[in-house]
Amino acid sequence: MTALALTPVEFVNEFYPNFWWIPAGILAAALGIKLPSIIRLWNDPLLRAVGGLLLLACSVFVFVAPSTIARVNRLTGIVNFSGPWVYSLLTAFCACCLLLIITWRSGLSDRSPRTRRAMRGVVAVYSGVIVAMWVLFALADVPVERLRDLDTYYATTPYVREMIVLYLLAHTTAALITNWLIWNWIRTDGLDAWLRWGLKFLGVGYTLQLVFDAAKITAVVTRWAGRNLDWLSTAVAPPIACLSAILVAVGFILPHAGQYLHDRWRIRLAHHELRPLYQLMRSVNGGGIPFALRATPELRLIRRETFIRDVLLPLARFVDEERRRRSYDAAVALGLPTQRAKALAAAVAILDAVDARSRAREGDGTGGTDTTELLRDIGAMSRALRDAEDIRAVRERARVQVRPDDVRVPN
Template identity: 65%
Template sequence: MTLLALAPSRLLGEFYISFWIPTAVLTLALLIKLPGIIRLWRDPLLRAVGGMLLLASGVFVFCAPSTIARVNRLTGVPNIAAPWCYSLITAMCGSCLLLIITWRNGPADRSPVTRRAIRWVVSVYCGVIVTLWALFLLADASVERLRDLDTYYATTPFMREEILLYLVAHAVACLVTSRLIWNWVRAEGLDAWLRWGLKLLGAGYVLNLIFDAGKLVAVGARWSGHDLDWLSTDLAPPVAALSAILVAAGFILPHAGQYLHDRWRVRCAHRELRPLYRLMRSASGDAVPFVLHARPELRLTRRETFIRDLLLPLARHIDTDLGRRSYDAALGLGHPPERARALAAAVSILGAIEAKGRTPEPPEAAEAAGPAAGADTTNLLQEIGAVSRALRRPEEIETVRARAAVPAAGVGVHD
């Protein structure tokens, strides 16, 4: 079944899936990378990423049938869009190889092998582009074909060689790039987000090889007098679209994934401190001043600072003996040492707040006494997250507190 036999609605759906959806995804990837590219323009790796994404977006824009027809009409030359699209595809292939070479070896690598590989890629793919235009000028391609040019002109002199040349150049680039990526995926010490990004890139380039295989089989079938045009017109475009989406996602994931992971970690840490923050706020009557549009990192820092600033004066009221008994009681209840320390610290803080409430002192006296007059709060200030998590289970704290209230009931073994 050929593309022309499809229903109009299906044609429209395949048109958007095959061309504009991957264009949108590739453009999104480019926009995400653009601030870093502009800020660090001297970085060859970022320039290579930007160039590859820009060329990939251009391929899907200019290979859309509507754009092909417009280019042919504006220039007045039937099928002039063919060498232009082939040149964009070839340039994208070269940029992919340059990107992987730069990315894999590092932007600072100036070894003879790396320089020789870069020169080889640039010279070969520039030569391919020049040859594509020369072959088009020699060929007779007067009948405009918007969707099936590869198979329609598969047996036409010079056009036949041009089509074969761009497909082989594309296949070789995808094969080498895919091999380099999958070798890199197996390397040790990679960040998890980078590893998954490389896996998506590798899958995208494997799909590119399926695109090339479909095109080459369809062209070869024309040479032998058979008709397998559907491989070129129906199968290859959606495969190329899916490949482009995976490649774009491979570039987006390491950046966006790490960014979202860091944001999520900061928000979780901020939410984790909420019980201890509320306890300190209720004890002091103060709160962290509200700041409009404050970044999550700033809100976390302000909350941590608020909690620590209020814990320091409480050191004078902390009963160290109660803390030891609470720790032993928590161990006796079957809690692991780390959890037992957090529960004991929570009991100590609650006891200090109550002791401070029973014997209030003037601010001048508290300032003169300083935190050194009380218990050592070094470990407590470092474990405010664990203490705050313990405060989420008030029933456990009350159980430990009740058991620690009678010294005889809290006998246990210290770690």
């Protein structure tokens, strides 16, 4: 039968052995992307927690793959040992998600009795669930190895039945509580955009976990009734679990990664925006900043800003303040906003200062220019240098405009 002729259930069954490696690979890639930040900012407990959560989620999908289940059973010499092992990993993942959400929402500095009680309660309850599952497994008789359908095959077997119910109840409870916390949090005012989007991904992911639980519970309860809906557990639940895990991982990563990428973008943009002024100062200085292969974006930005200010400082004595004021008046007369007019006036003044310096003799220059504004607004000045048309218009207007005595460049 070709893949195109398969029904959805048959498709999942066909690819079930390799199905689990897709989310495992995605989660491993997410962890790999996040790992440098975790190592660099090791003192950030939230980053460490997110890393641990990704590692645990990845482990769940690695150990739930049929090939891994068979290998673990063979290595331990215990039939179906992977059953409680996978259930334990999944239960621990649920507990970690709850703890992270509680810590994340309350804030790291929140050490209130209520928060501490909630966290201790989660640890105690879910640790107890894991211990109870292993005790029940030790008491059970599970002679037939099941790689895909242990929960439905042994749904009516004493002790295993209780173990399965325990893990499903623990998972469902965690999903319900986490959903409630997340969707209430999303409705809070004043959230950062990255955090809000991360919470939305988490909300959808945990909603899908409830769908996963519903499929599993329905399949198990149907077995109790003497009927067979195992396909809900083996064909419907797995893809839902995979999609849910990916969305949850994205939800936890997005606020940190999004803010990090946003900061990176702002730094690179600021560095790029300074290029026109840097090139101008480079022509004045006769050379630029030595290239440093290992320089971080922050260091490159700082070095460029420092270089520009170092060259601007001696150049400022050639700035004609009267011409700068006329340029400002001209920019305002052209209908430009105040800040834009200031930037254009400064750009024109610096261009004129460069020309004046090239014609000057030693000792020329007024030396009376206030450099505070010039050194502070290098970003706006550099952006203004990109607009040759506006600079030309300001210069032409300044030549013919008679400046009123009462107009001053705002500080």
